[in-house]
Amino acid sequence: MKALSRRTEVFTDSIIRRMTRISNKYDAVNLSQGFPDFEPPEAITMRLAEVAGQGPHQYALTWGAQNFREVLAKKQFHFSGISVDADKEIVVTCGSTEAMMAAMMALADPGDKVIIFSPFYENYGADAILSGAEPIYVPLNPPEFTFDADKLEDAFKQGARIMILCNPSNPCGKVFNRRELEIIAGLAKKYDAYVITDEVYEHIIYEPNKHIYLASLPGMRERTIICSSLSKTYSITGWRLGYVIASPEIIDRVKKVHDFLTVGAAAPLMEAAVTGLNFGDDYYKDLQDHYTHMKDLFTGGLKNLGFNFTEPQGAYYVLMDVSEFGVKNDVEFCEWLAREVGVGAVPGSSFFKEDVHHLIRFHFAKQDETLLKALNNLEQLKKKDVLR
Numbered sequence: 076m077k078a079l080s081r082r083t084e085v086f087t088d089s090i091i092r093r094m095t096r097i098s099n100k101y102d103a104v105n106l107s108q109g110f111p112d113f114e115p116p117e118a119i120t121m122r123l124a125e126v127a128g129q130g131p132h133q134y135a136l137t138w139g140a141q142n143f144r145e146v147l148a149k150k151q152f153h154f155s156g157i158s159v160d161a162d163k164e165i166v167v168t169c170g171s172t173e174a175m176m177a178a179m180m181a182l183a184d185p186g187d188k189v190i191i192f193s194p195f196y197e198n199y200g201a202d203a204i205l206s207g208a209e210p211i212y213v214p215l216n217p218p219e220f221t222f223d224a225d226k227l228e229d230a231f232k233q234g235a236r237i238m239i240l241c242n243p244s245n246p247c248g249k250v251f252n253r254r255e256l257e258i259i260a261g262l263a264k265k266y267d268a269y270v271i272t273d274e275v276y277e278h279i280i281y282e283p284n285k286h287i288y289l290a291s292l293p294g295m296r297e298r299t300i301i302c303s304s305l306s307k308t309y310s311i312t313g314w315r316l317g318y319v320i321a322s323p324e325i326i327d328r329v330k331k332v333h334d335f336l337t338v339g340a341a342a343p344l345m346e347a348a349v350t351g352l353n354f355g356d357d358y359y360k361d362l363q364d365h366y367t368h369m370k371d372l373f374t375g376g377l378k379n380l381g382f383n384f385t386e387p388q389g390a391y392y393v394l395m396d397v398s399e400f401g402v403k404n405d406v407e408f409c410e411w412l413a414r415e416v417g418v419g420a421v422p423g424s425s426f427f428k429e430d431v432h433h434l435i436r437f438h439f440a441k442q443d444e445t446l447l448k449a450l451n452n453l454e455q456l457k458k459k460d461v462l463r
C-alpha cells in the first residue's frame with residue numbers, strides 16, 4: 076500500500092475523546108470530556124422544535140445566517156464593547172473547533188511559527204500540524220499558571236507571527252488579568268503578530284475574576300481573531316455552532332477557508348440558537364451562579380477528601396495533583412481510575428509540552444447527583460492499592 080500523508084502521521088486519536096470511550100466502557104462517571112449532562116435552556120429547544128416544522132432546512136449563506144450574525148454582533152458589543160459589522164466581520168463555523176482551524180489556515184503558511192501557552196487545549200497542536208505551522212510553547216507556571224514575559228518575548232523574537240490565547244483557559248482554569256493581557260498585546264504589537272483568541276468559556280467566570288476581551292485593548296482589534304462558540308454558553312456542545320470575529324480583511328480570507336472546509340453551519344440550528352443569543356443579562360448571571368455552584372460542590376468535595384488541586388478562575392475544569400500516589404504514567408492511571416474507581420479523567424500530560432505526569436483533569440459541568448457520585452467513588456482512591 077502507498078504511504079498516507081506525512082502531515083497526519085503524527086496524529087494520535089484525541090485523548091479526551093478516548094477517555095470518554097473508556098469511561099463508557101467501564102461505566103465510570105465521565106468527568107473527562109467537557110460537556111454538560113443537563114439540558115440546554117428550554118426556550119432554545121422549544122424553538123428548535125418549531126424550526127423542525129418550519130425550516131430552514133437548506134444551506135444557509137456560507138458565512139452564516141443573517142439574523143444569527145446580526146444578533147451575535149449585538150451580543151459581542153454588549154459584553155466586550157467591540158462593535159462588529161455583521162456582514163464583514165463574522166463567519167459562523169461548525170463549532171469553535173472549525174473556527175480555530177479556519178483562522179489558522181487563513182493566517183499561517185507552512186513553517187510559520189505560532190506561540191502556544193503550555194498547558195494547552197489539545198486541538199491547537201493539531202491545528203498547527205494541519206496548517207503547517209510550527210508551535211513554540213511557552214510555559215504557564217503552576218500553581219498560579221503565570222508566564223514569564225521574557226520567555227514570551229523570546230518566542231516572539233524567534234519570528235512567531237501568530238499567538239494562540241485560550242482565555243479562560245482549558246485545562247488550567249486561568250483567567251488572564253488586564254496586566255497580563257497588556258503584556259501580550261504589547262508584544263503582539265511590537266513584533267507585528269496576530270493573536271487568535273479561544274474564548275469559548277467567556278461566560279464561565281468565577282468571582283472576583285472578570286473576562287477581558289483581548290480585542291478590546293488599544294490597538295488589538297485589528298490583530299485579534301476571536302474564536303468562540305455557543306457550545307458552552309448555552310449547553311449545546313452537540314450543535315456545533317461557533318464563530319470567528321475579526322477585521323474585514325481577515326474575515327474575507329476565513330470565509331473562503333470555511334466555505335471549502337464545511338460550506339456552513341447547520342441552518343436549522345443557527346435559526347434556533349438565535350433565541351439564545353437574544354437572552355438578556357439574567358441568563359448569563361444565572362449561568363455564572365450555576366457554574367459557581369457546581370465548582371463549589373466539586374472542589375469542596377475534593378477538599379474534604381484531602382486532594383490537592385488547582386482552584387479554577389474560569390472554565391469548568393480542575394487539575395488534580397496525583398503525585399501523592401506515586402503515579403508514573405498518567406495515561407495508564409486514568410484508565411485504571413475509570414476501571415477500578417469509576418471516574419473518568421483526562422491525563423494531564425496530554426495538555427503539557429513539558430514532562431508533566433502528576434496531574435489529571437476533571438470537569439464539573441454536571442448535575443449535583445453526578446458530581447456527588449464521582450466524589451463518592453473518588454473517596455475509594457485513598458483506600459485502594461493505586462496503580463503507579
Ligand SMILES: Cc1ncc(COP(=O)(O)O)c(C=O)c1O
Binds near residue numbers: 172273303306
Ligand atoms: C478551549 C476550548 N476550545 C474549543 C473547544 C471546542 O469548542 P466547540 O464545541 O465550539 O468546537 C473546547 C471544548 O472543550 C475547548 O475547551
